[in-house]
Structures are given as structure tokens and as C-alpha cells.
Amino acid sequence: MGLDSVVIGGGGISGLLAAAAASPFARQVVIVEKDEIPVEPAPRRGVPQGRQVHALLGAGQDAMAELLPGIVDDFEAAGARMVDSPADLAVYGRFGWAGRVRSGTRTVMMRRPVLEHVVRDRVLALPNVTLRSSAVTGISVTDDRSRVAGFALLDGTTLEGDLVVDATGRVSRSVEWLGDIGYDAPQEREMRSHIGYATVEVRLPDGVFDDGVAGVLAHPHPGNCRGAAVVPADNGIYLIAGLGMMNQDPPRDIDGFMAHLDGAPSPIVGEIARKAEFLTDIATYRVRGSRRRVWEDLTHRPDGYLLIGDAVMAFNPLYGQGMSVAACEAVALSRSLSEDSSAAGLASRAQTAMKEVIDIVFAMAVSTDGAYEGAELIGVPRPSADDMEAGALLSRVATDDPEVALAVKRYAHYFDRGALQSPSIADKLAAWKVGNRKVLHDNPVVVPGIIG
Ligand SMILES: Cc1cc2nc3c(=O)[nH]c(=O)nc-3n(C[C@H](O)[C@H](O)[C@H](O)COP(=O)(O)OP(=O)(O)OC[C@H]3O[C@@H](n4cnc5c(N)ncnc54)[C@H](O)[C@@H]3O)c2cc1C
Numbered sequence: 096m097g098l099d100s101v102v103i104g105g106g107g108i109s110g111l112l113a114a115a116a117a118s119p120f121a122r123q124v125v126i127v128e129k130d131e132i133p134v135e136p137a138p139r140r141g142v143p144q145g146r147q148v149h150a151l152l153g154a155g156q157d158a159m160a161e162l163l164p165g166i167v168d169d170f171e172a173a174g175a176r177m178v179d180s181p182a183d184l185a186v187y188g189r190f191g192w193a194g195r196v197r198s199g200t201r202t203v204m205m206r207r208p209v210l211e212h213v214v215r216d217r218v219l220a221l222p223n224v225t226l227r228s229s230a231v232t233g234i235s236v237t238d239d240r241s242r243v244a245g246f247a248l249l250d251g252t253t254l255e256g257d258l259v260v261d262a263t264g265r266v267s268r269s270v271e272w273l274g275d276i277g278y279d280a281p282q283e284r285e286m287r288s289h290i291g292y293a294t295v296e297v298r299l300p301d302g303v304f305d306d307g308v309a310g311v312l313a314h315p316h317p318g319n320c321r322g323a324a325v326v327p328a329d330n331g332i333y334l335i336a337g338l339g340m341m342n343q344d345p346p347r348d349i350d351g352f353m354a355h356l357d358g359a360p361s362p363i364v365g366e367i368a369r370k371a372e373f374l375t376d377i378a379t380y381r382v383r384g385s386r387r388r389v390w391e392d393l394t395h396r397p398d399g400y401l402l403i404g405d406a407v408m409a410f411n412p413l414y415g416q417g418m419s420v421a422a423c424e425a426v427a428l429s430r431s432l433s434e435d436s437s438a439a440g441l442a443s444r445a446q447t448a449m450k451e452v453i454d455i456v457f458a459m460a461v462s463t464d465g466a467y468e469g470a471e472l473i474g475v476p477r478p479s480a481d482d483m484e485a486g487a488l489l490s491r492v493a494t495d496d497p498e499v500a501l502a503v504k505r506y507a508h509y510f511d512r513g514a515l516q517s518p519s520i521a522d523k524l525a526a527w528k529v530g531n532r533k534v535l536h537d538n539p540v541v542v543p544g545i546i547g
Contacts, residue, residue, distance in 0.1 A: 097436025102256030103127065104231035104246050107142055108211060108418045109404025110262030111218045112425035115162040117258065118221045120432040125254060126218075127246060129230035136173075136212035142264075146378035147294045147412070148324060148336040149207040153180075153508040154452075155419025156202050158426045163217045167203065173213050174330035175203035176309070181504040182545055183309040184326065187361040189316035190490045191537030194500030194546040202508075204310075205329035206296070210418075227254070231263065234272045236397065243400035257438040260401045267406035270388070273397065281393050284457065287384040287471040288464040290411055291344025293337040293352055294378055296328070297371035304367075305542050313361035313539070314413070315340045317467045322413070323356040323364035325371075335368050338413060341467055347377045361539035384470075385411045385460040387453065391446040401442040403428070408453050411464055414507070416456050423452040423510070455510045462486055489515070492527045494534045497547020499523055 098121040103110045106128030114124045130141035138145040151159075159166050171177065178184060180202055186193040203210070218224055233247040235255070245255035261269045270280045304311070315322035315338055322338035337345025337355040345355040356365035387408040390396070404421040427448035431441065463486075464470050465478040478486075493500040498520065505514035536543040 097432070098122070098257040098438055100125070100256040101258045101260065102246055102254050103260040103262050105262035105264060105404075105406075106130075106132070106215070106226060107262065107264055107404065108214065109264070109406070109421035109425065110260070111211070111214050112159065112162055112422050113260050113262055113403050113428060114218050114224050115221065116425040116429035117260075117432065118224055120436040121257075122223060124221075124224045125227055125256070126224065127227045127229055127231055127248065127254065129228075129249075131228065132215070132226070133208075136206070136208040138208050142207070142211070144292075144380050144412070145207045145211070146375075147207070147292045147380050148326060148334040149210070149418065150180075150326070150415035151203055151205075151210065152415055152419040153200055153202050154510050155422040157509075158419070158422035159214065161426055162422070162429060163214070166213065166217055169213050169217060170203040170205060170210065173205065173209055175205040175209075176327040176329065177201040178204055178309050178327065180508065181501065183307065184312060185308050185310070185542045186312045186314060187363075187539055188314045188490065189318060189360075190487065191494045191534040192543050193490075193503070194493050194495060194497060194536075195543065196497045196500045196504065196547045197545060198501060198504060204327045206332065206334070209329050234259065234276075234400070236276055240276050240397065242398040257399065258401060258441060259399055260403060261406045262403050264405040265409045267402065269400075269402055269406060273400075276397075278395060278397060279393065282389045282474060284387045284389065284475045285384060285471075285473040286386075286411070286460055286464050286475065287473070288340055288411055288467055289342045289384065290382050290413060291337075291339035291342070292380045292412065293345035293347055293355070295335050295352075295376070296374040297333050297335050297368070298331065298374060299325075299333050299367065299371050303370055307545065308542055311361065311363050311367070311542065313359040313364055314338075315343070316360065319358070319360050320467070321345070321355055321358045323359035323361075325364045325367050332374070333371070335364065335371060340413070340464075341469055344381055345379065347379045349377065352377050363540065363542070382409070382412060384464065385409065385457065387457050391443075391450045396443060398440065399438065399442055401428070401445055403449070407449065408457060410456070411460050414459065414463070416459075420452055420456055424449040427452070452510055455512060459507070488524055488528060491532075491534050492524055494536050495546065496523055500546065
């Protein structure tokens with residue numbers, strides 16, 4: 096066991112998973128969380144996005160299962176619905192219906208507070224992990240300021256550790272805390288695409304979906320910034336969401352909400368919403384876009400201080416990546432620890448190990464959101480017309496070709512860039528272009544069947 100003590104600020108998804116990653120390598124792990132944790136799964140103040148629709152991607156589920164073996168069974172026991180998402184969730188986008196393909200994988204669908212509750216139960220059952228109820232107010236450093244020694248807490252005490260982890264999410268104040276002791280801020284890259292969400296929990300009567308369809312997403316796109324989704328969650332509950340890009344926020348009043356759903360690229364979600372029993376108020380939320388802080392590139396950084404989750408990169412939520420990336424980052428921490436669990440240099444090694452997944456996901460956000468007129472790109476170049484055309488071609492071919500559709504899903508759900516790079520996919524893209532083919536499945540009111 097290499098580390099004596101690991102201290103984690105923030106007990107959301109990334110803090111919990113960082114604790115799971117560190118637990119086998121440390122004598123004790125302490126998570127500091129400012130919220131009082133509800134006994135039953137429930138939304139809470141520190142995770143204000145918790146009432147919004149959340150999907151866990153395959154990459155995130157696999158990463159969680161690596162850190163917490165058997166967690167998928169626990170999700171199921173908590174009522175999660177299992178789906179083969181490329182087949183069961185019908186997605187209507189800019190170029191028609193994404194080809195529905197069987198992938199042979201099963202991922203959980205559940206409300207965010209329920210998912211977090213299951214993860215928390217598992218992590219706090221680890222014998223050396225404890226939760227301390229307090230707020231982190233700053234950091235403490237060694238006399239020579241070369242190492243972060245711990246967190247300063249609201250109650251006036253300091254909690255020290257060999258590894259100190261900021262998992263406080265979008266509200267992270269690390270830039271300010273490290274600036275106060277003379278460290279430069281990391282470079283920031285940002286994509287402002289001004290996203291609005293509105294979500295309501297519902298029950299649906301039987302038979303609202305076509306056979307084999309478990310949910311429908313009508314994605315906003317540069318030609319229509321209003322989107323809508325109806326997806327299964329846990330315990331028979333469904334979530335209906337209005338989604339908006341470029342300040343087209345869905346409202347929380349019922350008439351405005353329904354009008355937003357009706358204005359989405361496919362009217363199916365609005366039609367289903369009219370048959371639904373609404374169980375909660377409509378909760379709204381807005382985010383500015385995707386923001387990445389390039390902590391791993393800081394040449395001069397204090398030892399012992401690691402950042403994870405939204406504190407490093409916060410996403411446009413439309414692509415459902417945040418929790419999954421946090422889980423992949425926690426796996427990167429776990430692997431860094433298993434290679435060398437000594438404290439010296441660990442934070443820097445682990446931060447660098449997280450870069451690969453963040454690079455992939457940030458590139459996805461830039462290429463997709465960069466296509467919106469008026470999206471602001473800060474510290475990152477706008478995708479070229481050729482890149483955008485290549486993305487559009489891929490989406491078109493994926494409406495009709497099972498191999499391409501599956502590869503696109505693997506890229507989006509497993510961050511697997513290699514899936515898109517096979518010679519046969521290149522041939523298919525070229526053939527589509529040469530043949531000047533048109534998308535067949537572009538009728539927004541007719542969900543096509545499985546294509547492969
Ligand atoms: C509208 C919306 C929809 C989303 N949809 C999806 C989705 O479909 N799929 C997906 O994977 N992700 C989604 N996300 C992103 C996802 O919610 C985040 O990426 C994820 O929650 C990040 O986890 P985190 O632990 O880093 O941060 P958070 O979840 O924000 O948790 C931070 C924790 O730190 C605590 N904290 C904060 N400050 C302090 C402090 N000073 N002291 C002590 N504790 C503190 C908070 O109380 C909280 O518990 C969505 C986000 C939004 C906004």
C-alpha cells in the first residue's frame with residue numbers, strides 16, 4: 096500500500112469514483128461533501144443538474160464496473176432499465192434517423208440521483224472510505240509551496256493527504272486557490288453553445304412506442320436548435336426532456352414546454368408527452384457549453400494535487416458524456432496507482448493519463464457544436480468546412496449502413512476513435528459520395544426498423 100491518506104473534495108460521481116480508484120492503494124480515503132446526503136435517492140443542491148435527464152454511456156458503465164465489480168447488477172437491482180441503446184433508442188438528427196443496429200451491449204437507464212445513490216452505497220461500503228460532512232474552502236500547502244498538503248474546511252480544520260483531489264465539479268475554485276499561492280492558471284478552451292434543458296418524470300401508457308423502441312431522441316441541430324427526448328429510466332419511470340441549443344431554452348411552464356417539444360426535429364416526443372402522466376414539476380437548467388481546463392499541460396504545478404470530473408472538463412450535456420468521462424478518468428487514476436503507488440509525481444502522472452479520453456471527447460464537442468452559427472470557440476479553432484462535411488457524410492451513411500452506424504455508436508458511446516478508421520468504412524463513405532446517394536430514413540414521424 097503506497098499512500099497513507101487520500102482526501103477528496105466533492106462526493107458527486109467523480110469524487111466517489113476517485114475514492115473507489117484510490118481505495119486499494121491507500122490506508123484511508125476521506126471524501127468531503129458539503130451537501131447533506133439524502134437517505135433515499137433524491138435530487139440535492141450540490142448537483143443542481145440532477146433532475147435533468149442523464150444517460151450513462153457504455154464506456155462509463157464499463158469503467159464503473161472495473162472500479163466497482165458487480166455495480167451493473169446493483170443498478171439493475173435499484174430498478175434500472177437495461178437497453179441496447181443503438182437498437183432500442185431511436186435518434187432523429189440532422190440527416191434523418193440514425194441507423195438502428197443491435198450492438199449486443201446493455202447499458203443502464205436511470206435517474207441521476209438513483210445512479211449516484213447506488214455508486215455511493217458501494218463506495219462507502221469500502222472499509223477504508225469515509226464521508227465527512229463539510230465544505231472545502233481552500234487548500235493548505237507545504238512551507239515551500241511545492242506540494243498541496245490538504246484541504247481547508249469550513250469548520251476551520253485542515254484535512255491532509257498524500258493525494259488531494261478536487262472533485263467539486265463545475266464550481267471548482269482550484270484556479271483561484273492555486274493562483275493565491277503563485278501558480279499559473281491552466282489554459283482554458285471553451286465552446287459556448289448556450290444549452291437549455293427542461294426535464295419531467297412521467298409514466299407512460301403501454302403501447303406508446305413502436306415494437307422494439309424504448310425511447311426517442313429528436314436531437315437539436317444547426318437547422319433546428321430545439322430538441323426533445325423521451326427515454327426510459329428506473330422503476331418504470333420515463334423522462335421527457337426539452338433540449339435547446341444556442342439559447343433556445345425549453346421553458347418550465349407546461350404550454351411552453353409542449354410547444355418546445357412540438358418544435359423539435361421529430362414531433363414524436365411531443366405526441367408521446369400528450370399521453371403521459373406527469374409525476375413532477377418541469378425542472379429547467381442551462382449551461383454555457385463545454386469548458387476544458389488543460390491542467391495536464393501546466394509545466395509548473397504543485398505535487399499532490401489532482402483534478403477530476405467537471406472540475407477538469409465540463410461538457411455540453413447533450414452528448415451524455417460527463418459521468419462516463421469521470422469514470423474513465425477514475426480508471427486512469429487507478430491504473431496510474433497500480434503502475435506506481437508512491438505519492439511523488441502521482442498527481443501529475445494521473446492527470447496526464449486522463450488526457451486521452453478528454454482529448455477525444457472535447458474534439459467531439461468542438462466538431463459537433465462548432466457547426467452551429469454563433470457558437471463561440473475560445474482557445475480552440477473552429478472545425479474546417481472539410482471536417483464538417485466529413486462528419487455530415489458519416490452521419491448520412493450511418494442512417495443506412497449497419498457497419499457504419501455501429502462504428503459511429505462505438506465512437507460516441509465508447510470513445511473508440513479506431514472504430515471509424517477501418518478501410519471498409521472508408522470505402523463505404525467514398526461509395527456514398529460518388530453515388531450521390533440520398534438518405535432514405537428521414538421521415539420524422541416514422542421510426543425505421545433495425546437495419547442490422
Ligand atoms: C443538464 C445536464 C444534463 C447532463 N446529462 C448528462 C448525461 O446524460 N450523462 C452524463 O454522463 N453526464 C451528464 N451531465 C454531466 C454530469 O452531470 C456531470 O458531468 C457530472 O455530474 C460530473 O460529476 P462531478 O462529480 O465532477 O461533479 P458534480 O456532479 O457537480 O458533483 C460535485 C460534488 O461536489 C460537491 N461540492 C461542490 N463544492 C464543494 C465544496 N466546496 N466542498 C465540498 N463539496 C463540494 C457538490 O455538492 C457535489 O456533490 C449533465 C449535466 C447537465 C448540466
